[in-house]
Amino acid sequence: MGSALKHTLEEMLRVRRLQADAPPLRGQDRRLSPLPTGVAGVDDLLGGGLPRGQISEVHGPPSAGRTGLVLALGARITRAGALAGWVDPRDRFDPGHAAAAGMDLARLLWLRGRARAPRALPEAVAATGTLLGSGLFDLVVLDLAGVPAVEVQRLPGATWIRLQRMIESMPTAMVLVGDAHVAHGPGGACLAMTAGSARWTGPPGPGRLLRGLSSELRAGRHTLRPVAFERIGLDELGGASGAPPRPPLAPRE
Amino acid sequence: MYGGLHSPAPLPSPGALVDLAREFTPRVEAFGSTPVLLDLQGLGRAWPSPRALGEALLEAARARRLEPRIVLAGSRIAALLVSQAQEGLTVLAPGEEAAALAPLPLSLLDLDPEREETLRGWGLRTLGDLAALPAAGLAERLGPDAPRLRRLARGEDDAPLVATALPESFACTLELEWPVDGLEPLSFILARVLEPLCSGLAWRGRRAVSLVLELGLVDGSRHRRALHPAAPSADPRTWRTLLLLDLETHPPRDAIQALTLRAEPTPARTVQFSLLDPAQPSPERLAETMARLHEWTSDGRGGTPVLLDTHRPGAFVMGSFTPGPFTGSRLPAGPPRIGLRVFRPPRPAEVSLREGRPAFVSAGSVRGAVLDRAGPWRVSGDWWDVAWSREEWDVALAGGVYRIFRDRLREAWFVEGELD
Numbered sequence: 001m002g003s004a005l006k007h008t009l010e011e012m013l014r015v016r017r018l019q020a021d022a023p024p025l026r027g028q029d030r031r032l033s034p035l036p037t038g039v040a041g042v043d044d045l046l047g048g049g050l051p052r053g054q055i056s057e058v059h060g061p062p063s064a065g066r067t068g069l070v071l072a073l074g075a076r077i078t079r080a081g082a083l084a085g086w087v088d089p090r091d092r093f094d095p096g097h098a099a100a101a102g103m104d105l106a107r108l109l110w111l112r113g114r115a116r117a118p119r120a121l122p123e124a125v126a127a128t129g130t131l132l133g134s135g136l137f138d139l140v141v142l143d144l145a146g147v148p149a150v151e152v153q154r155l156p157g158a159t160w161i162r163l164q165r166m167i168e169s170m171p172t173a174m175v176l177v178g179d180a181h182v183a184h185g186p187g188g189a190c191l192a193m194t195a196g197s198a199r200w201t202g203p204p205g206p207g208r209l210l211r212g213l214s215s216e217l218r219a220g221r222h223t224l225r226p227v228a229f230e231r232i233g234l235d236e237l238g239g240a241s242g243a244p245p246r247p248p249l250a251p252r253e
Numbered sequence: 254m255y256g257g258l259h260s261p262a263p264l265p266s267p268g269a270l271v272d273l274a275r276e277f278t279p280r281v282e283a284f285g286s287t288p289v290l291l292d293l294q295g296l297g298r299a300w301p302s303p304r305a306l307g308e309a310l311l312e313a314a315r316a317r318r319l320e321p322r323i324v325l326a327g328s329r330i331a332a333l334l335v336s337q338a339q340e341g342l343t344v345l346a347p348g349e350e351a352a353a354l355a356p357l358p359l360s361l362l363d364l365d366p367e368r369e370e371t372l373r374g375w376g377l378r379t380l381g382d383l384a385a386l387p388a389a390g391l392a393e394r395l396g397p398d399a400p401r402l403r404r405l406a407r408g409e410d411d412a413p414l415v416a417t418a419l420p421e422s423f424a425c426t427l428e429l430e431w432p433v434d435g436l437e438p439l440s441f442i443l444a445r446v447l448e449p450l451c452s453g454l455a456w457r458g459r460r461a462v463s464l465v466l467e468l469g470l471v472d473g474s475r476h477r478r479a480l481h482p483a484a485p486s487a488d489p490r491t492w493r494t495l496l497l498l499d500l501e502t503h504p505p506r507d508a509i510q511a512l513t514l515r516a517e518p519t520p521a522r523t524v525q526f527s528l529l530d531p532a533q534p535s536p537e538r539l540a541e542t543m544a545r546l547h548e549w550t551s552d553g554r555g556g557t558p559v560l561l562d563t564h565r566p567g568a569f570v571m572g573s574f575t576p577g578p579f580t581g582s583r584l585p586a587g588p589p590r591i592g593l594r595v596f597r598p599p600r601p602a603e604v605s606l607r608e609g610r611p612a613f614v615s616a617g618s619v620r621g622a623v624l625d626r627a628g629p630w631r632v633s634g635d636w637w638d639v640a641w642s643r644e645e646w647d648v649a650l651a652g653g654v655y656r657i658f659r660d661r662l663r664e665a666w667f668v669e670g671e672l673d
Contacts, residue, residue, distance in 0.1 A: 098592070106577065146594070
């Protein structure tokens, strides 16, 4: 194919925005485009999304919405035809909620650790390196939430530097999910989430549903220089299968 | 120059004549086990005359205990038909084909019965009778392909010889001068064996769907490993990595003295990628990655979760990770959903109730007064099998929002997971 014709075709694709939501075409440098989470406030803070070729992290206390945010990112990526990997040393991932969040499970590789095994975390880090080195995945999540800090500190000091070096030339974004700050790449995003309040459908009593969780999110390329604060709402409107919520029944008298 | 071999007597094996012909030329066309055509072009440099070549063929046949009829002729059809009628060795000089074919019966042309009946009705019995008819008259009466029959009957054949493909065998054996111990030296040897094997596959437009490695060990035993990757490949690097990864987990018990590799071929993928679709993962790289994750996938800890068609909470099975072609699917609209971080198995809890509602939860690190709650959701199922019945609550503690449930069959409370 002549270069002029190729250029014309690529220009047409750009003009018609056929590639707006899909992964880039073969041969195109995918590092240029960040991975949007689909959560408008978060993407605005990040300048479009999580950067490729970098380790980013999402950390915060339980129920801060860390998992919901990363599921939204995974849903967007897998629905666009790309692959995602989820390394889960504590075996805490729930595929039902992931499917309800929109994730295409057929494009997800889930690696489940043995929660009580002494080497679960080093094995998970090694598997993460394998996924990153393959270059097949647009998103690789290493879920460290719930892993005691002492276990994370026991990892060799060069672990994160090695992983960062590994993906610098890859079109992959790696996301660490944790209870507290662990590590992120020099160009990676650091999203600190703080738990807000749970939102309910009505006053206490029968017929009430959990409507969502409100969280505060601070995004900054460097943790010492937070750039902004943003509030996001994470709503769970369906059951595990994505079906409409089951009507609650009053407790038996 | 063409050669025709035909054996009216039963052959010791179906491929006996083809094997004999391949001793002389690789360009052989077989019509079943007999007759067999040989392309003898260029063999004049090895044998001084066609008769000498024919005698060499006859001698080679006798060495194999075969008594075929052998004809050397200038045209394909003459060699083929005359070999079915003439005993022994016949060498036709250029221009003698028509005369040699003339007395042969019409049935050798393998005509369709209706046409043969027509020709017999005209009183034609031999190829010579057909060859003597005018081409224009034949075309008027039998159609446009009738002159071609006449040309065949005169020994004029412009159809090319379609060589029968050699039986495919992709195997390679290497006897080592010195035994090797360990995977690192073996890696170099594997590369040396895999390169020609994979080149052979690629030349034939084939990929290996599986590879069998047999190692002859110093203690006299054999170590056999068979690999069946997710996608066929003819890439020597991929196969070498897969073999080494497999041998890492299943090492031979002694040093290696010899190795044999056998590939099972399959036609190469014919996939025309679209400009408008997302790039798909390379099957070879995917297979290599999954082989590296063998420790995770072998015991069902790695793969793709497949949700089961049931209302039982958390029901899924692990499937193999083989992402299919991208079909395009829309993202569900609306705000992002809450995730659930489950405890496997559910964490047993002590729950204090106040007015029938959870007031305090204690389950290890998940502990505290219930600040707010929603529920209960009562769900049950599988009464015909392993029944389950539970009462779910979403409770807000000081340390997070959790989903707890009471197992109504066991009358026990559990924390299912943390809503996050």
